[in-house]
Amino acid sequence: MPIRDGRFDASINSAFSRINASIAFDKKLYREDIKGSAAYAGALFRKGILSGIEKQEILDGLESIVKEIEEGRFPFKTEDEDIHMNIERRLFEKIGEAAHKLHTGRSRNEQIVLDERLYLMDTVEALDRKITTLLKSIFTRAQKFINVIIPSYTHLRQAQLVSLSHIFLAYYHSFRRDKERLDDYKKRLKVLPLGSGAVAGSTLGIDRDFLMKELSFETLSHNSIDAVSTRDYIIEFEFICVSLLITLSRISEDLIIFSADETGYFLIPDDLTTTSSMMPHKKNPDSLELIRGKSARVIGNLVSIITLMKGLPYTYNRDLQEDKEGLFDTVETTFAVVDVMVEVVKGLAVNENKIKEALVKSKGFLFATDLADYLVLKGAAFRNAHRIVGSIVKYALDRDKSLQDLTLEEYRTFSKDFARDVYEVFDSLKSVNNHDTIGGTALNRVSDELKRIKKELKDFG
Ligand code: ARG
Numbered sequence: 196m197p198i199r200d201g202r203f204d205a206s207i208n209s210a211f212s213r214i215n216a217s218i219a220f221d222k223k224l225y226r227e228d229i230k231g232s233a234a235y236a237g238a239l240f241r242k243g244i245l246s247g248i249e250k251q252e253i254l255d256g257l258e259s260i261v262k263e264i265e266e267g268r269f270p271f272k273t274e275d276e277d278i279h280m281n282i283e284r285r286l287f288e289k290i291g292e293a294a295h296k297l298h299t300g301r302s303r304n305e306q307i308v309l310d311e312r313l314y315l316m317d318t319v320e321a322l323d324r325k326i327t328t329l330l331k332s333i334f335t336r337a338q339k340f341i342n343v344i345i346p347s348y349t350h351l352r353q354a355q356l357v358s359l360s361h362i363f364l365a366y367y368h369s370f371r372r373d374k375e376r377l378d379d380y381k382k383r384l385k386v387l388p389l390g391s392g393a394v395a396g397s398t399l400g401i402d403r404d405f406l407m408k409e410l411s412f413e414t415l416s417h418n419s420i421d422a423v424s425t426r427d428y429i430i431e432f433e434f435i436c437v438s439l440l441i442t443l444s445r446i447s448e449d450l451i452i453f454s455a456d457e458t459g460y461f462l463i464p465d466d467l468t469t470t471s472s473m474m475p476h477k478k479n480p481d482s483l484e485l486i487r488g489k490s491a492r493v494i495g496n497l498v499s500i501i502t503l504m505k506g507l508p509y510t511y512n513r514d515l516q517e518d519k520e521g522l523f524d525t526v527e528t529t530f531a532v533v534d535v536m537v538e539v540v541k542g543l544a545v546n547e548n549k550i551k552e553a554l555v556k557s558k559g560f561l562f563a564t565d566l567a568d569y570l571v572l573k574g575a576a577f578r579n580a581h582r583i584v585g586s587i588v589k590y591a592l593d594r595d596k597s598l599q600d601l602t603l604e605e606y607r608t609f610s611k612d613f614a615r616d617v618y619e620v621f622d623s624l625k626s627v628n629n630h631d632t633i634g635g636t637a638l639n640r641v642s643d644e645l646k647r648i649k650k651e652l653k654d655f656g
Contacts (some may be wrong), residue, residue: 197274207274217516218271221278223263223523227313228278229257231389232297234409238401239299247527249293256290257282259507277516278310279303300401302393304423309389311519313410315432316384318526319377323421325533326374326439330367332540334648337363341641344623345460345550346561351452353553356561356626357636359545362449364644369442374655376435384428387412391419394510424510426500426518433497433522436529437490443536444490447483450539454480459549464542481537486532493528496521530565554623559598563588565620565629566598571614583609 199207207215233254240250260282262328263269280303286294310446332408332617340359387410390396403415416422454461463480471477499521504516554561563584570580587609591598599621606613621624624638631637 198280212273215276217277217519218273218275220520220523221307221310221516222271222281223266223334223519224278224310224314225282227310228282229261229305230313231309231410232282233257234406235301235389236297236405237409239296239399241402241405242399244299244399245293245296252290253286253297256286256294259289260285277303277307279306291647292646300397300399302391302423304311304393305388305391305419307515308423309387309392309410311522312384312386312388312412312428316381316411316430319384319432321379321434322526322529323374323377325530326370326377327652329537329540330370330655332537333363333367333370334606334645334652336540336543337367340545341638341645343545343547343550344554344627346553346557347636353557353561355630356554356623356643357563357630358627358638358641359451360641360645361636364641364648366442366446367648370439371438371651373435373442379410380428380431380435382413383431385411385413386416386422386428387414388422391416391422395419424507426442426504428516429522430497430500430504430520433493433500433525436493436525437497439529439533440486440490440493443532444487444537445488447480450543451480451483451487455619457597458553459546460553462544462546463539464544467539469544471529483537486535489528489532493550496525502576506514558591559600559621559634560588560594562598562621562626565626567616568629569620570610570612570618575610576611 206510234529236245236250236253236257239245240247244249245253261268263285269281269285272284275284283294283298286297337360340363343359344356345362346353347355347362361464367493387403387407389406389410390401392398407415408412450461450463452458454463463478463483465478467480467482468478469481470479500518501519507514566587567580567584570583575583587598587601587606590605590609591601599618601613603613603617606617628639631640633640
């Protein structure tokens with residue numbers, strides 16, 4: 196029986212009905228809704244509100260509803276607004292009167308929060324597994340790249356030489372922090388809202404501890420107003436996805452730039468690229484462009500939920516129904532793009548010749564900082580050394596020469612500290628290995644870091 200019937204004579208306005216119902220998207224939560232209702236039936240039975248027979252009728256009815264939905268036979272009705280009412284109506288059709296006792300002391304305001312939290316509890320575990328797969332694929336490639344020495348970039352200009360592993364491990368660290376965020380988030384997510392009623396709590400003295408255990412929550416909400424009002428558990432989850440997608444987008448940008456015709460350090464596997472409908476030679480990195488593009492949607496969804504919340508008076512307001520589509524889209528998009536990045540990372544090839552070519556073309560400027568350090572070791576103040584090397588770079592540029600090709604006499608016109616050993620500076624491996632601090636790119640440091648991460652990954656399962 197439609198819930199409007201007691202209160203209103205007229206049925207719902209047809210224009211309004213188009214935005215009123217959420218069943219088109221909240222039906223995704225059917226499993227969680229049914230799980231919550233089954234546990235609630237157990238709590239009502241313990242309170243003596245349901246008889247043993249009624250409880251069993253409800254459990255059997257709910258089970259057959261799951262089947263109907265999964266087999267595509269469930270008659271969803273827009274006039275029943277949402278997943279909660281659709282299931283209640285169907286349960287009544289199946290088992291009669293007992294179905295109408297199920298909602299005793301319960302509100303949809305808490306039911307939707309319960310469903311969303313249960314949905315996220317599963318989603319978090321699945322996302323955690325996906326992040327672990329991504330971390331492993333990055334680590335596997337990083338292990339292989341330790342001896343590949345490549346220019347690093349600041350301001351998208353060549354900066355200093357680093358091990359390619361060091362770059363991949365930078366990506367690794369960002370995702371590992373997202374994994375950590377997800378883990379920490381669980382304690383705020385696994386808070387049972389059920390028992391909060393519409394706003395003030397339950398009058399039935401329902402056994403919330405029982406419900407908490409039944410539904411695998413860790414704690415109980417301690418304020419019914421907060422429990423039905425907050426959506427910070429959605430905001431926080433969406434932020435973690437945004438954080439993940441920002442890094443995925445930046446990696447995509449790196450790989451697009453460094454697989455371009457002008458650089459070519461990387462080759463994207465053919466099956467992750469497309470060609471042009473017009474220009475037959477094209478190999479476009481669309482997989483990466485779409486990862487970058489989809490990050491915009493996920494950011495948009497986060498902006499949408501935080502905007503939704505900012506002006507809402509306490510407690511439940513119907514605006515909150517708009518929290519779901521963005522969340523589902525974020526989950527779907529995040530899962531899909533992580534899978535694509537795993538494939539890209541696995542299939543990526545490194546073109547060491549192109550990297551070597553880039554080193555030659557760099558005219559030794561990648562060693563400019565090492566050259567300043569050389570003067571510092573001879574006793575110069577760094578600021579002075581910086582100015583001297585700046586002048587040498589300018590001198591070399593004016594003559595279209597590499598730093599390695601300047602004669603010792605030329606060097607000595609800039610500083611008498613320069614000696615024969617200056618040419619030892621132009622050694623890629625030495626330059627890399629000079630950065631020998633924790634977190635630096637010296638190969639022994641990168642190798643230590645790889646060992647540490649290998650252990651860490653074992654713990655991640
Ligand atoms: N469909 C609603 C939502 O998503 C469920 C809660 C409805 N509560 C209400 N009082 N109308 O938020």
